[in-house]
Amino acid sequence: MERSLRLEHQICFQLYTASKELTRLYRPILAPLNLTYSQYLVMLVLWEEDGIDLRRLGSRLTLDSGTLSPLIKRLIQIGYVEKSRAIDDERKIVVYLTERGNTLREQASDVPLQVSGMLNIDEATYVAYMEMLTDIKTRLHDFGERQREQ
Amino acid sequence: MERSLRLEHQICFQLYTASKELTRLYRPILAPLNLTYSQYLVMLVLWEEDGIDLRRLGSRLTLDSGTLSPLIKRLIQIGYVEKSRAIDDERKIVVYLTERGNTLREQASDVPLQVSGMLNIDEATYVAYMEMLTDIKTRLHDFGERQREQ
DNA sequence: ATAATTTAAATTGTGCACAACTTAATTGTT
DNA sequence: AACAATTAAGTTGTGCACAATTTAAATTAT
The missing domain is CATH 1.10.10.10 (Winged helix-like DNA-binding domain superfamily/Winged helix DNA-binding domain)
Structure with a gap:
């Protein structure tokens, strides 16, 4: 860490x-x-x-x-x-x-495609990154829950 | 995508x-x-x-x-x-x-430790996430370079 | 050496982002 | 029914974030 x-x-x-x-x-x-x-x-x-x-x-x-x-x-x-x-x-x-x-x-309608083209990112990497970001937010929410419990 | x-x-x-x-x-x-x-x-x-x-x-x-x-x-x-x-x-x-x-x-000095504690994230995940974020920025910079070339 | 160009900060103006507060409508309680 | 508590938006004030412009210093070109 x-x-x-x-x-x-x-x-x-x-x-x-x-x-x-x-x-x-x-x-x-x-x-x-x-x-x-x-x-x-x-x-x-x-x-x-x-x-x-x-x-x-x-x-x-x-x-x-x-x-x-x-x-x-x-x-x-x-x-x-x-x-x-x-x-x-x-x-x-x-x-x-x-x-x-x-x-x-x-x-x-073509904005998302334009952006992903600029990022030049493949499907698998894209999915992995989305999961990472979702996970970070989950951890943040989990902490919020833990706080509220006390 | x-x-x-x-x-x-x-x-x-x-x-x-x-x-x-x-x-x-x-x-x-x-x-x-x-x-x-x-x-x-x-x-x-x-x-x-x-x-x-x-x-x-x-x-x-x-x-x-x-x-x-x-x-x-x-x-x-x-x-x-x-x-x-x-x-x-x-x-x-x-x-x-x-x-x-x-x-x-x-x-x-203890701010980073407090934050990572709140995120409840292990070393390996932390490193992986940092790499992903660095990679996103690299892709953004690469696009910037490509733009400047034209 | 002087003029033109470039560079570094500051300023101005617009649009978030959010805390704290106000106002009004709704819901809950007695 | 009457009052209290809650909820939804709006407002006010502070602090980014950034584009565009201004001012002044330094660099470059002639």
Whole structure:
């Protein structure tokens, strides 16, 4: 186990930079769609679950209302989504795709392929990496559980 | 290769959330040291290379002056570092540890152990994960090289 | 030597990310 | 039914992260 304070030996630092650099790769790809990376993630969720409420959207992306409220406001301004109160629960805000938001899906359909092409990564490696990341998150959640038990 | 638009299948999303959640784990650990996560990364570099110039600091952390200038200003306010112009090149800003900044190193020395304990990860897995993350970054850099060649 | 180019920081502006707080609707309790 | 507790969004404030621009110093070319 690496217990020194050397920057390059910290797994957190490697995760942090890998994430930042991969996000940087997305920027020029998403620019023509007029989306930031975070906005793209929100659109991914909406293309799966149109009419999702803000709370559920936040739990899927691990983002709170402080991040999502202004972000959704910007997506509304661009014209990709709309929001309204839920009929069954007036506290909830439900987010919908507009016509343009739906059309955008087709324009975005080749983004994943473009990115994996840039990464030049084979199927087996890709799967292994996904498993590693899932495992890291599982360990983090397990720790959270252990904490809550005490 | 995952080429669909499903959120959970995107390696970028898994990296992004893993990084965010691991950073969240650091917050309560770093709070007693009066440091944010990014400030902690800067301190890690300074504990390795005291008197580093801002440009080199930025290249080690992949951060530009727009992020580092105000961040260093805050570290100066706290009293952990000081800055001055380089004597050989007046354009360069050199960052130094103060007495307190040096003392902090000992207080921070058990942070990596605390974190790996929370992750509950064994040596072999840790090393494998570090290699994967390094590999992802290598692929990203390789793509950058290929781009520059054209 | 002087002008043009390059380099290093700082600044400005935008958009996350999150903690802390506010407001309003819903649910639970008595 | 009336009150308390909980829940959902929104708001405010702080601190990154980064693009684009500015300012000043150093380097290079002429």
